[in-house]
Every structure is written in structure tokens, then in C-alpha cells.
Amino acid sequence: MITKHVPKLPFFTAGDETHLTEVLHPANDLVDLPYSIAYATIAPGKASLPHTLSGSETYIFTAGQGLITVNEATQQVGPGVVVFVPEYARQYVENQGNTDLCFYCLVAPAWSEESEAVG
Numbered sequence: 001m002i003t004k005h006v007p008k009l010p011f012f013t014a015g016d017e018t019h020l021t022e023v024l025h026p027a028n029d030l031v032d033l034p035y036s037i038a039y040a041t042i043a044p045g046k047a048s049l050p051h052t053l054s055g056s057e058t059y060i061f062t063a064g065q066g067l068i069t070v071n072e073a074t075q076q077v078g079p080g081v082v083v084f085v086p087e088y089a090r091q092y093v094e095n096q097g098n099t100d101l102c103f104y105c106l107v108a109p110a111w112s113e114e115s116e117a118v119g
Contacts, residue, residue, distance in 0.1 A: 002029060006039045014040070015118045016048040016092070026110050036110035042066070042101045047094040054115040057085045057107050059093070064101030067094045077101075 002024065009021040018040040022028060025036040042048060042064075050069075059068065061081045068077050070091045075083060077093070085091050095101035109115075 002031060009039075014038075015113075015116065016051045017046070018042055018048045018093075020105075023104070027112075033110065035106050035108040038105045038107070038111065040103055040105055042093060042095040044095050044098050044100070048092045049118050050090055050092040051116055051118045052088050052090050053085075053107060053111070053117075054087055055107055055109050055111075056087050057091070057105055059083045059085070060104040060106070062102045062104065064095060064099050065097035066101040067096060068092075069094075077103075 004023055006021065006023060009023065011019050011021045014020040020038050020040040023037040023039050024031070024033065026033045059082065061077045062079055065078045068075050068083050068091065070085050070089050077083065093101065
């Protein structure tokens with residue numbers, strides 16, 4: 001069993017400008033998974049930079065209010081909303097609320113620097 005407490009994990013500013021921590025990654029946790037899980041926050045009035053991944057990404061929103069844009073489509077997001085983003089789709093998330101927009105990111109296959117293009 002692997003147990004982690006997200007608030008106790010080290011956060012950093014990711015390449016897409018989100019405040020992020022890796023929750024579970026097969027390269028770091030020595031577990032055989034076909035995906036990685038990260039937890040991210042975006043401050044009020046801020047947005048992630050547009051980016052693409054060579055794999056799919058699933059967002060699970062847990063707090064706050066905002067918008068996600070995938071290619072040309074935009075969707076309101078907030079607690080309980082789950083969004084699947086297919087591979088190579090241009091995507092970014094905007095916080096339109098007064099509190100942090102918080103979400104989990106599941107990337108399949110597991111995220112790597114080579115799999116992401118920002119900009």
C-alpha cells in the first residue's frame with residue numbers, strides 16, 4: 001500500500017504555470033501503473049499556459065470555479081466535474097473564481113517532460 005497526503009507533498013511551479021505536486025508516478029513510486037496522478041492549483045484570476053500532451057489527460061476538479069478550453073471547446077468547471085482531454089489536444093485551464101481552482105490530473109501514459117509541449 002502507498003498512502004500520500006497531498007497537503008504534505010512538495011509543490012512546484014510546473015511548465016504550464018500551475019502550482020503542482022506529483023501524487024503518484026511510476027518512475028518515482030516504483031509502482032507499475034500505466035498513468036501518473038498530479039494535484040494542481042491555479043490562483044484566482046490566473047490560468048495555465050496552453051499545452052499539449054502526447055497522451056490523454058483527465059482532470060478531476062475538487063474546488064473553485066473556472067473554465068477549461070480544449071482545442072476550440074470551452075467548458076465550465078468546478079467541484080465534481082471530470083474532463084477527459086484526448087492526446088495532442090491544445091488545452092488550458094482558467095480560474096474565474098475568488099478561491100484556488102483545485103484539480104487532480106491523470107495522465108496516460110505517465111507524464112514525462114518529453115510528452116508535453118507548452119505554448
